[in-house]
Amino acid sequence: MAEDLRARGDEALATLLRARPDLLSPVPNDLTQLATRAATRASVVRALERLDRFTLQTAEALAVMPAGGAYSVLRALMTGDAADKATAAALPHAVESLRAQGLVWGGEDRLRLVRTARDLLAPSASVPSPTGLGPSVAEATSGMSPARLQEILADAGLPATHDPMSAVAALADLFSDRKRMKKLLATAPDGATGALGKLAWGPPYGEVGDAIAPVRAATATTPVQWLLARGLLLPAGQHNVVLPREAALHLRAGRAHRTVEPAPPAVTPVEHSPQAVDGTAAGQAFNAVRTVEELLKAWETGGPPVMRAGGVSVRDLKRVATTLDVSETMAAFWLELAYAAGLLASDGELDEAYAPTPASDDWLRLPAQDRWTALAAAWLSATRTAGLVGSRDSKGRALSALGPELDRSLAPEVRRRVLELLAALPEGASAAPAELLDRLRWDRPLRGGSGTDALRAELLRWTVSEAELLGLTGRGALAGHARALVEPAPTVPRRRTSANANVNANVNVNVNVNVNAALNAATNAATTPAEAAAAAAAAASRLAPLLPEPLNHVLLQADLTAVAPGPLEAPLAEMIGVLADIESKGGATVYRFTPESVRRALDAGRTAADLHAFLAEHSRTSVPQPLSYLIDDVARRHGRLRVGAASAYLRCDDDALLSELLADRRASGLGLRRLAPTVLAAQSAPETLLERLRAMGFAPAAESAEGDVVITRADAVRTPRRAAPTPVTDGPPVPDGTLLGAAVKAIRAGDRASTAVHRESVPAPAARGGLPRTAAAETLATMQAAVLTGDSLWIGYVNADGAASQRVIGPVRVEGGFVTAYDHTADEVRTFALHRITGVSELADDPA
Numbered sequence: 062m063a064e065d066l067r068a069r070g071d072e073a074l075a076t077l078l079r080a081r082p083d084l085l086s087p088v089p090n091d092l093t094q095l096a097t098r099a100a101t102r103a104s105v106v107r108a109l110e111r112l113d114r115f116t117l118q119t120a121e122a123l124a125v126m127p128a129g130g131a132y133s134v135l136r137a138l139m140t141g142d143a144a145d146k147a148t149a150a151a152l153p154h155a156v157e158s159l160r161a162q163g164l165v166w167g168g169e170d171r172l173r174l175v176r177t178a179r180d181l182l183a184p185s186a187s188v189p190s191p192t193g194l195g196p197s198v199a200e201a202t203s204g205m206s207p208a209r210l211q212e213i214l215a216d217a218g219l220p221a222t223h224d225p226m227s228a229v230a231a232l233a234d235l236f237s238d239r240k241r242m243k244k245l246l247a248t249a250p251d252g253a254t255g256a257l258g259k260l261a262w263g264p265p266y267g268e269v270g271d272a273i274a275p276v277r278a279a280t281a282t283t284p285v286q287w288l289l290a291r292g293l294l295l296p297a298g299q300h301n302v303v304l305p306r307e308a309a310l311h312l313r314a315g316r317a318h319r320t321v322e323p324a325p326p327a328v329t330p331v332e333h334s335p336q337a338v339d340g341t342a343a344g345q346a347f348n349a350v351r352t353v354e355e356l357l358k359a360w361e362t363g364g365p366p367v368m369r370a371g372g373v374s375v376r377d378l379k380r381v382a383t384t385l386d387v388s389e390t391m392a393a394f395w396l397e398l399a400y401a402a403g404l405l406a407s408d409g410e411l412d413e414a415y416a417p418t419p420a421s422d423d424w425l426r427l428p429a430q431d432r433w434t435a436l437a438a439a440w441l442s443a444t445r446t447a448g449l450v451g452s453r454d455s456k457g458r459a460l461s462a463l464g465p466e467l468d469r470s471l472a473p474e475v476r477r478r479v480l481e482l483l484a485a486l487p488e489g490a491s492a493a494p495a496e497l498l499d500r501l502r503w504d505r506p507l508r509g510g511s512g513t514d515a516l517r518a519e520l521l522r523w524t525v526s527e528a529e530l531l532g533l534t535g536r537g538a539l540a541g542h543a544r545a546l547v548e549p550a551p552t553v554p555r556r557r558t559s560a561n562a563n564v565n566a567n568v569n570v571n572v573n574v575n576v577n578a579a580l581n582a583a584t585n586a587a588t589t590p591a592e593a594a595a596a597a598a599a600a601a602s603r604l605a606p607l608l609p610e611p612l613n614h615v616l617l618q619a620d621l622t623a624v625a626p627g628p629l630e631a632p633l634a635e636m637i638g639v640l641a642d643i644e645s646k647g648g649a650t651v652y653r654f655t656p657e658s659v660r661r662a663l664d665a666g667r668t669a670a671d672l673h674a675f676l677a678e679h680s681r682t683s684v685p686q687p688l689s690y691l692i693d694d695v696a697r698r699h700g701r702l703r704v705g706a707a708s709a710y711l712r713c714d715d716d717a718l719l720s721e722l723l724a725d726r727r728a729s730g731l732g733l734r735r736l737a738p739t740v741l742a743a744q745s746a747p748e749t750l751l752e753r754l755r756a757m758g759f760a761p762a763a764e765s766a767e768g769d770v771v772i773t774r775a776d777a778v779r780t781p782r783r784a785a786p787t788p789v790t791d792g793p794p795v796p797d798g799t800l801l802g803a804a805v806k807a808i809r810a811g812d813r814a815s816t817a818v819h820r821e822s823v824p825a826p827a828a829r830g831g832l833p834r835t836a837a838a839e840t841l842a843t844m845q846a847a848v849l850t851g852d853s854l855w856i857g858y859v860n861a862d863g864a865a866s867q868r869v870i871g872p873v874r875v876e877g878g879f880v881t882a883y884d885h886t887a888d889e890v891r892t893f894a895l896h897r898i899t900g901v902s903e904l905a906d907d908p909a
Contacts, residue, residue, distance in 0.1 A: 062175065063096040065166040067812065073161065074808065075801045080162045081108050082793045088804050091812035099163040105177040107792055108162055110507045115323050117506055119155040120164060121191050122317040123174040124182035125306060132156070132169040141316035142239070151323035184265070184306075186297070192317045193263020198233040198305045201295040209275055213292040216278035217245065232292050236307035245291070252284035257293065260304040261312040262319050267294075267302050326499040328482055330490035333536050338489045342540030343607035346433045346532025347628070352385055353399050353436065354425065357417045358638075359384045360405070363778045364415035367407050372464025373415065378450075386646065393450040393462040394527060400463055402439035403785030408778070415463065416778045420785075425631070429608050430601040433532065437546055438597060440531060441476055444468045444788040448523035470791035471513065475520040478504065480528065480547040483539035491537030494525055542607070545599035615652070617676065619685040625650040633679055639665055640672065654688055659695045660760055669696035700762035702754065709750045711741040712764070727757050806888055814855070814869045814886040832857030832867055833900035843901045844880055847872045853885065857899035869904070 066074065078085055083104050089095040098104060112120065122138040123130075135156070140148045156172070159165035167173040174182075184190035195201070202210065202225075210228040211221050217235060222228045235241055246254060260267055269285055278290040288294040289302065297303040310317070365377035373381075373396070382392035399405045404421040407413050424432055446469045450462045460466055479497055486492060498521050502514070528534045533543040609627045615637065616624040623641060626649050628634075640662040641652035662672060672692050676684050702713050713719050716738040722728055723735065731753060732744025743750050747763065754761045796804070833855060835843070847854050853871045860866070870882035870893070880898070884891045 062100070062163075062166045062173075063093040066092045066096055066163075071805045071809070074805045076161050077163050078801055078804060079795060080111075082795050083107060084163075085796060085800075085804055086793050088807055089811070090808075091815045092808060093812070093815065095808060096163075100175045100177050102177050102181075105164070105175060105181065108164060109178065109181065111505065112158075112162075112507070113325070114503045114506045115151060115321070116155045116158050117191075118318050118321060119152065120159055120174060120178060121182050123159075123165065123172060124179045125184065125190060125192055125194050125317060128179070129167065129171040129173055132172055135172060137315055138310075138317040139321060142314045145321065145323075148321050148323045186266075189264050193265065193319070194306045194309055194317065195260075195263075195265025195303045196306060198236065198292070198295075198307055199229050201297070201303055201305050202229055202232075202292075205295075212275070212277060213290070217291040233305075233307050236293075236305060236311060239311060242308070242311045250284050250287055253287055253293075256284055256288065257304065257308070257312055261309050265304040265306075265309060266297055267304075268300055269302060270300070272299050273302065322503065325503045326496065328486065328492045328496045328500055330486040330492060331537070332487070333489045333491060333538050335489035335538075335541065338535040338538045339541050339607060341535030342532045342543065343535075343604060344532070345530060345535065346540075346542075346604060347429060347608050349398075349436060349531050350429050350432045351628070352387075352395055353402075353404065353432075355385060356381070356395055356399055357404060357421050357425070360416055361778065364405070364417075367413040367415060368461065368464070370458075370461075370464065372461030374461070378462050390448075390450070391530070394447040394530065396462045397443075397445050397447040397450075397467070398436060398440055398531075401443035401445055401786060402436055403783065405463075406780045406783035408780040416780045418780050418783045420783070422779070428601075428605070429611075429628075430605040431597075433604060434546070434597040434601045437531060437533060437543070437600070438593070439785065440527065441480075441546065442473055442788055443786075444470055444472050444790065445786065446472050446520070446523065447527070448519060468789040469516065469520070470789055471517060472520055473788060473790075474505075475501065475517060476524045476528075477547065479521060479524045480533065480539060480543065483534065484544055484547050486538070488541065489538050491534075494521060497521060497525075542600050542603035545596050545603065614679050614681045617680045617682050617685055617688060619687060621654045621685075621688055621691065623652040623654070623680075625652070636675060637679075640667075640675075654691060656691065656695050656760075659692055660699060660755075663696060663699045664762070669693055672696075695760060698760040700760075702759055702761035704747050704750050704754070704761050704763050709743040709745055709747045710736070711743065711750070711761070713739055715739075722759075725757065728753070810886045810888050814867055832865055833902040835900035835902075837895070840898055840901045841875070841895060843903070844872050844875050844895075847903075848875055853904055855902045855904055856893075858893060859897050859899060865899070 066077075069077075077099075081099065081104060084095060084098050089098060109117065109120065119135070119139065122135055126134050126138055136149060136152055139145075139152055156165060159174075164175055164178050165172060166175070182190065184192075184195055186196075189195075205225075207225045207228070210225055210232075214221060214228055214231060217232065219231050219235060222231060235245070246257075256267070273289070273296045276286045276290050278287070281287045281290045285294065285302070289296070292305070293308050294302040295305060313319075359381070365373050365380070368374055378389055378392055378396075381396060382389045385392055385395060387395070396405070402424070404418060404424055405415055406418050408416050424435060427435070445467045447462070447467070449460050449467050449469070452460055454460060454466050478501060482497055482500055483490075483492065498518055501517060501521060505517075525534075525537070529537070532540065533546075534540060539547070611630045612625065612627045613630050613633055615629070615633075616626065618624065622644065623637065625634075625637070629637065629650075637652055639658075641654045641658050644651045644653045659672070663669075667675075669692055673684070673689065676688070701715065701718070702711055704711060711719065711722070711733070719735065719739065719741055723733055723741070730745075731750060733741050736742050745753070751761055751763060834857070843854065846852075851871070853869055855867065855869055857865065857867050866886075868887075869885040870880075870891075871885070872880055872882045873890070874881040875895075878895050880893045880895060882891065882893060883889075
């Protein structure tokens with residue numbers, strides 16, 4: 062396989078490393094190490110899990126055919142005796158996809174599946190093959206006595222042979238010959254072909270009642286005995302028989318699979334108006350931004366505490382749902398979305414609580430379309446799954462919003478793949494979730510094992526719902542502004558060997574799946590930060606014209622309400638939110654003015670004049686008289702009473718008002734007493750005193766030690782700087798183009814050094830693959846000569862850590878005990894200490 066990789070171009074190596082990024086951790090020293098790592102069990106399992114159904118079926122067929130078999134044998138296994146044209150047309154692409162991912166190597170005459178993949182997919186007594194085929198005749202008869210083999214040959218009508226190997230080969234040839242097998246089965250007794258039919262498509266093992274003993278054709282009395290005598294069934298235990306693979310293939314008409322799926326299931330588009338889809342999605346996108354803004358505002362003065370096990374409690378989740386006017390399931394989604402975007406986090410204090418992060422302030426200052434792209438990008442890459450909130454883990458513990466155990470590595474793959482499938486449909490077209498699920502199962506058949514298929518179905522359902530909530534889709538169809546975020550991965554040019562070129566020349570390839578599509582489906586697109594920023598900018602530019610323009614005015618009503626006919630500009634929305642309470646939300650928001658809300662604005666440092674001027678400036682209608690009276694009345698009473706810390710005291714210029722307060726029974730619990738005609742002392746804390754007086758209908762104002770009015774607006778709470786949670790993936794990320802190019806260059810250079818041929822004339826030459834050994838004087842002389850001639854040398858080098866390596870260098874200068882040379886291994890100029898060079902050898906073929 063290493064030699065096969067050496068014959069490939071740099072582009073093919075980059076394709077392999079892109080499809081299997083785990084091979085780059087760390088970067089292999091040379092191609093031999095890359096080939097070894099590509100054959101490890103963990104890496105092969107991960108690669109097989111990312112194959113589509115037809116490519117996986119091709120790998121399964123390769124696992125049951127003889128190692129190093131020809132392409133024609135594989136084609137016969139996949140197409141059967143009927144030679145299915147669609148399968149034959151798709152097969153070259155499947156083989157090339159396996160080759161590009163390092164699972165198959167060799168030419169058309171000798172296709173080889175890597176040994177680890179063969180071990181995983183080939184049938185065994187403990188693990189059946191996905192094809193349903195059993196062991197070959199050679200495998201099923203291993204350990205059988207030579208005499209018994211000759212008896213089976215004789216009963217099957219075959220001539221005797223001189224050794225067991227030729228006997229097994231003769232029996233396998235018989236079972237593989239359609240005409241002779243048909244003639245043999247024509248003589249079978251009733252029930253024999255039925256018994257074979259039960260085992261033909263798997264499982265290939267059957268159980269018999271009596272213990273199996275060697276039987277001859279002359280003494281066979283039952284159909285099973287007749288089959289055992291002729292080797293059509295072979296013993297697999299005291300009471301078990303097995304159908305040999307060659308015989309099963311005859312019964313299957315040569316097919317390795319009962320059903321071959323060369324093309325993915327169709328996804329039927331359901332047409333909608335693109336304009337209606339974009340409009341609906343834009344409305345949902347704007348609502349998503351406003352909902353997250355409202356959530357951040359609700360937690361601005363401090364969010365709920367973090368539970369001991371992590372996350373928010375059920376009670377706090379219900380409060381969030383009430384605040385946002387959504388269901389608890391949707392509230393969990395918005396919480397997880399804000400958390401994934403890095404807008405919410407725990408503050409890390411001793412009494413840990415949730416609060417907005419400093420990044421939320423930056424996010425709030427962005428235009429609405431940029432805020433949306435940040436949310437959408439965070440959702441696409443997040444592995445945290447809000448749909449799991451409320452369910453239970455393996456230990457029976459309930460999963461809470463923002464808590465642990467919500468990461469599912471499959472989530473980003475399902476989200477992106479669903480949106481890519483929608484993007485492949487005509488603009489404005491949606492698809493049935495059941496068809497999308499069938500397509501996902503075809504794309505990743507092995508990802509459905511061990512209960513993952515049920516999770517994948519749930520993830521699909523959550524993806525469809527959440528994409529609609531977030532405004533990526535409208536009416537189930539992908540919106541135009543979302544397409545920029547879901548661009549397919551850049552295609553990789555397909556490498557063709559001469560063998561595959563010959564195959565493709567004889568086959569009309571007209572299928573929906575090609576090598577690039579398979580590789581792009583196997584890995585997510587690797588994008589650089591610049592590419593991600595460009596995609597976000599493109600999405601924002603498409604969304605911006607669809608969003609409503611922020612308004613700088615409201616409509617004041619005579620019933621002490623104000624109507625915002627659309628989204629308000631940030632300063633206006635903030636001020637009106639302090640001055641009035643939200644009564645209803647929707648396309649138009651209704652605010653209601655109350656004495657408490659007006660007092661809240663006065664407590665925030667505003668004066669009555671400020672409020673009148675603000676309303677007059679931002680109202681398209683005249684300020685109603687009842688609202689003016691309300692502001693003046695509250696302002697007139699606001700601050701007449703002054704509360705300070707003494708435990709607390711009250712100060713008022715109107716001594717009659719203080720006398721009235723002392724006589725009021727509702728104030729009996731405050732411990733009031735007169736200190737002066739205009740001053741009362743209280744035993745209650747200032748905060749309690751303020752609250753009780755306001756409940757009695759007064760409008761006191763807090764006072765500082767200097768006698769100034771204290772602005773009681775709560776300060777916004779922010780966490781320390783927090784990074785957004787890192788997605789928990791099931792493997793290393795796909796490398797970008799720069800890293801791939803550097804890795805391929807390093808692997809090539811290392812391979813060049815490890816395979817360099819040195820001259821045998823060097824004294825005491827080292828064995829191939831070892832370090833060269835020469836005396837110090839000879840090393841220096843050879844180096845100086847190479848500087849003059851410009852030749853490259855093969856050296857052994859031990860670094861400061863004691864690690865030995867071999868390199869190919871081109872010496873440039875030798876002085877002061879150091880050699881300055883171009884290191885072909887690292888592809889850069891380096892300096893080497895002469896005393897660390899173990900030896901030097903000239904190259905037979907100068908790589909320079």
